[in-house]
Amino acid sequence: MTIKDLSALTGYSVGTVSRVLNDQPNVSEKARKTIREAAEACGFQLNTNAQQLKQQRSNNILVLVKGSSNQFFGALVEAIQARVSEKTSYHLVVDYLDEDSNEVLRALQLVREKKPLGILFLGGNEENFRTHFARIDTPCVLVTSDASDLTFPNLSSVCCDEFQATKSAIDRLIAMGHRQIGIIGGFRERSDTATRRFQGCMAAFEEHKIPFAPDQDYANARFSHEGGYLAAEMLIARSDRYTAIFCMADVMAMGAIRCLTDHGLKVPQDVSVIGFDGLSVGEYIVPRLTTVSQSVELLAQRSIDLLRQLFEDGATAAHEFIPAEIQWRESARSI
Amino acid sequence: MTIKDLSALTGYSVGTVSRVLNDQPNVSEKARKTIREAAEACGFQLNTNAQQLKQQRSNNILVLVKGSSNQFFGALVEAIQARVSEKTSYHLVVDYLDEDSNEVLRALQLVREKKPLGILFLGGNEENFRTHFARIDTPCVLVTSDASDLTFPNLSSVCCDEFQATKSAIDRLIAMGHRQIGIIGGFRERSDTATRRFQGCMAAFEEHKIPFAPDQDYANARFSHEGGYLAAEMLIARSDRYTAIFCMADVMAMGAIRCLTDHGLKVPQDVSVIGFDGLSVGEYIVPRLTTVSQSVELLAQRSIDLLRQLFEDGATAAHEFIPAEIQWRESARSI
DNA sequence: TTGTAGGCGTTATCAT
DNA sequence: ATGATAACGCCTACAA
Numbered sequence: 001m002t003i004k005d006l007s008a009l010t011g012y013s014v015g016t017v018s019r020v021l022n023d024q025p026n027v028s029e030k031a032r033k034t035i036r037e038a039a040e041a042c043g044f045q046l047n048t049n050a051q052q053l054k055q056q057r058s059n060n061i062l063v064l065v066k067g068s069s070n071q072f073f074g075a076l077v078e079a080i081q082a083r084v085s086e087k088t089s090y091h092l093v094v095d096y097l098d099e100d101s102n103e104v105l106r107a108l109q110l111v112r113e114k115k116p117l118g119i120l121f122l123g124g125n126e127e128n129f130r131t132h133f134a135r136i137d138t139p140c141v142l143v144t145s146d147a148s149d150l151t152f153p154n155l156s157s158v159c160c161d162e163f164q165a166t167k168s169a170i171d172r173l174i175a176m177g178h179r180q181i182g183i184i185g186g187f188r189e190r191s192d193t194a195t196r197r198f199q200g201c202m203a204a205f206e207e208h209k210i211p212f213a214p215d216q217d218y219a220n221a222r223f224s225h226e227g228g229y230l231a232a233e234m235l236i237a238r239s240d241r242y243t244a245i246f247c248m249a250d251v252m253a254m255g256a257i258r259c260l261t262d263h264g265l266k267v268p269q270d271v272s273v274i275g276f277d278g279l280s281v282g283e284y285i286v287p288r289l290t291t292v293s294q295s296v297e298l299l300a301q302r303s304i305d306l307l308r309q310l311f312e313d314g315a316t317a318a319h320e321f322i323p324a325e326i327q328w329r330e331s332a333r334s335i
Numbered sequence: 336m337t338i339k340d341l342s343a344l345t346g347y348s349v350g351t352v353s354r355v356l357n358d359q360p361n362v363s364e365k366a367r368k369t370i371r372e373a374a375e376a377c378g379f380q381l382n383t384n385a386q387q388l389k390q391q392r393s394n395n396i397l398v399l400v401k402g403s404s405n406q407f408f409g410a411l412v413e414a415i416q417a418r419v420s421e422k423t424s425y426h427l428v429v430d431y432l433d434e435d436s437n438e439v440l441r442a443l444q445l446v447r448e449k450k451p452l453g454i455l456f457l458g459g460n461e462e463n464f465r466t467h468f469a470r471i472d473t474p475c476v477l478v479t480s481d482a483s484d485l486t487f488p489n490l491s492s493v494c495c496d497e498f499q500a501t502k503s504a505i506d507r508l509i510a511m512g513h514r515q516i517g518i519i520g521g522f523r524e525r526s527d528t529a530t531r532r533f534q535g536c537m538a539a540f541e542e543h544k545i546p547f548a549p550d551q552d553y554a555n556a557r558f559s560h561e562g563g564y565l566a567a568e569m570l571i572a573r574s575d576r577y578t579a580i581f582c583m584a585d586v587m588a589m590g591a592i593r594c595l596t597d598h599g600l601k602v603p604q605d606v607s608v609i610g611f612d613g614l615s616v617g618e619y620i621v622p623r624l625t626t627v628s629q630s631v632e633l634l635a636q637r638s639i640d641l642l643r644q645l646f647e648d649g650a651t652a653a654h655e656f657i658p659a660e661i662q663w664r665e666s667a668r669s670i
Numbered sequence: 671t672t673g674t675a676g677g678c679g680t681t682a683t684c685a686t
Numbered sequence: 687a688t689g690a691t692a693a694c695g696c697c698t699a700c701a702a
Contacts, residue, residue, distance in 0.1 A: 002679055013689045018681060026687060045447040049393075050679030053384040053694050074409055081431060094429065096416060112380040225619040258619040284560040284593040286621050337695055348673045353697060363671060385695035388678050 228255025563590025
């Protein structure tokens with residue numbers, strides 16, 4: 001079933017049929033009605049391939065997720081999905097890569113293959129953008145990292161103020177009496193987010209003159225439960241003096257809590273644990289997770305709005321912050 | 336950049352270029368080499384739209400996820416994604432619908448629009464298939480439900496034996512001394528899986544002559560943490576005699592545990608809790624979750640293998656069971 | 671082994 | 687307001 005068939009069926013030419021199906025002007029009401037009904041009757045669908053071939057562009061927004069094991073991105077994709085299908089008629093194409101592959105190179109390939117209207121990068125490495133992004137002229141938004149240092153006209157960004165959010169959390173921990181604080185975070189050489197959050201930690205420690213030795217007190221982890229567990233194990237092996245552990249992701253925090261519990265340590269009585277992200281599961285675990293929370297809905301909303309401004313209005317690149325807020329729950333306490 | 340450009344660039348005709356790019360025979364090694372190198376040099380990518388328009392089919396496998404809040408499906412999609420991109424060159428198109436929309440009608444629409452090679456239904460309602468599936472002739476696999484009662488030649492299925500798996504879990508609970516057992520499960524009028532598992536429960540209760548009043552002892556819940564929490568709340572309000580609660584999903588179980596804890600009840604000392612799915616997070620919560628575990632990797636593997644057999648080999652529909660096994664961990668105990 | 675040309679379903683331009 | 691027609695980029699007989 002093609003518009004040709006529809007044309008034969010209704011007696012109108014393919015031109016008129018096409019115009020009706022695309023809600024274009026210069027069609028009589030009569031023709032519009034006849035054709036609409038015929039199309040309805042046989043459940044007609046335009047052939048996307050022919051359409052996109054002709055128009056030289058797709059209807060797709062590409063989402064590039066870096067590090068699929070990170071549950072936060074999972075929740076984010078879902079929120080983006082929801083907003084796109086509710087508010088627009090664009091189609092989402094989601095592509096996953098592991099944490100250490102080059103997202104910009106991958107984007108380059110997918111741009112040629114799929115000709116998306118725009119790209120949402122969920123996570124990304126500044127270095128990769130610096131070296132390869134110049135070759136991409138599709139509108140893009142970097143989500144969860146700040147790209148204002150990168151002055152590409154087609155690259156917007158939205159994230160929370162990672163530095164400040166993290167610093168506030170550590171400040172607060174210090175204000176509550178903690179002096180021996182361990183950090184579980186991502187590999188800083190691979191993750192800009194981990195680097196920013198690390199800097200936030202360091203700023204807090206320096207401001208309050210709390211000793212902190214990265215070699216000793218910082219443990220690398222992948223963004224997963226297991227990663228958090230393993231990192232906590234390392235921290236515990238190195239020292240039993242920690243009264244608090246700050247984790248750069250809620251999933252890490254859950255792993256860490258499990259590990260502490262296995263070592264007979266109670267959370268928060270013996271050790272306080274703070275996570276980052278604000279995953280809804282945090283409200284259901286025992287103890288409820290204290291976390292630096294960022295709204296996935298807001299992040300989703302802002303990122304696709306920013307992207308649409310770029311490709312619909314030809315707007316210039318913009319860089320936004322969304323608020324992050326500490327959800328004080330049960331896994332951390334004053335000492 | 337099109338094959339025409341590549342043709343001009345190398346001096347060969349578009350026919351030869353196309354043959355090289357599609358790894359077809361009847362091309363001299365010399366031509367192959369020249370064209371490959373030229374394509375490589377300018378990062379050439381075939382235009383998928385033109386390709387698929389011409390070939391009248393796509394390279395896509397469609398995944399229809401019913402009920403996106405169910406974390407189990409999230410894990411399953413990820414496993415499918417991993418296997419498809421590792422073992423094949425097909426592309427995955429994932430589409431989410433909420434729990435009460437009609438997946439078969441949606442599939443019908445997407446078949447026309449995207450012409451996928453095959454469809455994977457993650458979750459599905461037998462009734463919907465019975466009434467509308469006859470109009471679909473694309474190869475399909477129903478995942479997590481048994482479709483052997485539906486005798487469509489293009490519909491395979493793979494799932495665990497929901498009835499037996501559930502019955503074993505309840506049998507075991509009874510063997511461990513539990514007599515007052517509450518069930519938290521999906522809405523049976525909407526979910527076949529919930530119905531099957533419910534039947535498994537009932538069979539166990541009847542076999543062991545344990546009294547069970549669905550009105551009283553079964554609480555409906557959505558497949559989410561919150562759903563589990565709310566359902567547990569209802570169960571507790573109705574009776575304080577339960578020594579064990581069986582939940583039809585790990586996320587429900589997590590919600591239930593949180594609710595019990597909020598009511599001052601200890602898991603498993605006061606109440607045992609068993610989940611279903613075997614989500615990896617279950618190993619990290621406190622207490623570690625006892626659960627009826629099915630392997631998402633195996634489910635992913637079998638479902639795409641079954642689908643490929645259907646559309647690659649023209650195989651006839653097959654219906655498989657994968658094993659389910661109780662992971663005995665900390666959240667349930669003998670009394 | 672290589673080249674040529676028709677057509678896939680659509681959109682858009684140009685007549686009418 | 688409507689119709690005819692030329693692309694879009696690719697594949698694939700068929701011809702050479």
